[in-house]
Amino acid sequence: MSAIRVMIVDDSAVVRQVVRQALSADPGIEVISAASDPLFALEHMKRQWPDVIVLDIEMPRMDGLTFLRKLMAEHPTPVVICSSLAASGSDAAMNALAAGAVSIITKPTSGLKQFLEDSSNDIVQAVKAAARANIRRLARPAAGTPAAAPRPRLSADAVIPATPAGGLGSGAGMVRTTERFVAIGTSTGGTQALEAVLTRLPAVAPPIVIVQHMPERFTAMFAERLNGLCAIEVREARHGDRITPGRALIAPGGKHMMVTRSGAQYTVEVVDGPLVNRHRPSVDVLFRSCAKFAGRNATGIIMTGMGDDGARGLREMHDTGATTYAEDESTCVVFGMPKEAIRLGGVDHVLPLDRIPEAIMQSVRG
Structure with a gap:
């Protein structure tokens, strides 16, 4: 299999050097060029087009966001943003995600060389994830999240015990309720997908709870941005929030979100x-x-994303009577999470992205 061809575009010589070293150490990656600004990058790209671009935001002559938008309009290419603005200028980071960046790596404003050396695996994994992105979907504004560094892999058992057969989820021992809601899980490409879905819902849409893989600081801004675009209310979830019609709650980055019962009503718990x-x-x-x-009483939807997070949980929802959906491969930026959910037998229906809003509205009718 041919190596992933990468171009680095950053006005810092230190960044170009350290990122090149980190990527070149992986036999599956070839750094074909490094440029100090987008105009130099365009000259390089006339000779050889990269598979993935690692891009800074603040640069001379042309800023990274302008370059990113130009790429997505003329020649969609997976882009990993590597910028200090991801921490202090979060609006710029959200604009990068909206413009089509696949993932973001936050650079510190000091100790840069040491940070990049320590984060070399994050950079390698982000590039590899970007190389697998669906370029057809990236031709529209698309986004994702930084790839996770290798860590010990825990299941949901570490936070919430499994439901025994015939337990609460099947209806035993619960106060009867007519309230219904929709739970959505997504990752790479999910910011674009969620925008496409939520902006098509009317103000009377059913309650929605969402996990989008995103780091801290980003989820609140993402929710605020969607809230300005949607007829429904969209906001970052707070512990104890009621799940109500016309509202979508997005799990905060760095916290887990769970649904629980309070009498006949549903609320969310936000926990470490x-x-x-x-x-x-x-x-x-x-x-x-x-x-x-x-x-x-719940409907589960799993959409674009790398890996398999949510696949087992969707199967558990399916087994306790929930109606479940997966986004079709044709519209996914990355088909990993839906594919694994389908493989595990937890999906009732497979739908392209443009049919998911209709499924959400149908869910309130049971």
């Missing part, structure tokens, strides 16, 4: 805990809580 499937928030944690406390 270990990484599950190397993620926090984890889709599996959310979906398991839905299986445990809602059963057939």
Whole structure:
């Protein structure tokens, strides 16, 4: 299999050198060029086009966001943003995600060389994930999250125990309720996918709870941005929030979110805990809580994303009576999470992205 061809575009010679060393150490990656600004990069790209671009935001002559938008409009190419603005200028980071960046690596403003050396594995994994992105989907504004570094892999058991057969999720021992809600899990490409879905929902849409793999600081801004675009209310979830019609709650980055019952009403719990499937928030944690406390009153939807987080939880929802959906491969940026959910037998229906809003509206009718 041919190596992933990477171009580095950053005005810092230190960044270009350290990132080149980190990527070149992996036999599956070839750094074909490094440029100090986008205009130099375009000259290089006339000779050889990269498979993935590692791009800074703040640069002379042309800023990274302008270059990113130009790429996505003219020749869609997977881009990993590597920028200090991801921490202090989060609007720029969100604009990069909206413009089509596959993932973001946050550079510190000091201790840069040591940080890049320590984060070399994150950079390698982000490039590899970007290389697998669906370029057809990236032709529209698309986004994702930084690839997780290798860590001990824990299941949802580390946060919430499984539901025994015939337990709460199947309806035994629960106060009857007519309330229904939708749970959505997504990762790479999910910011674009969620925008496409949520902006098509009317103000009277059913309650929605969402896990989008994102680091801290980003989820609040992402929710705020969607709230300005959607007829429904969209915001970052807070512990104890009621799940109500016309509202979508997005799990905060760095926290797990679970659904629980309060009498006949559903609320969310926002809790600390270990990484599950190397993620926090984890889709599996959310979906398991839905299986445990809602059963057939919930609808589960898994959309574009790398890996398998959410696949087992969706199967648990399916087994306790929930109706379940997976996004079709034709519209996924990365088909990993839906594919694994389908393989495990937890999916009732497979739909392209443009049919998911209709499925959400149908869910309130049972």
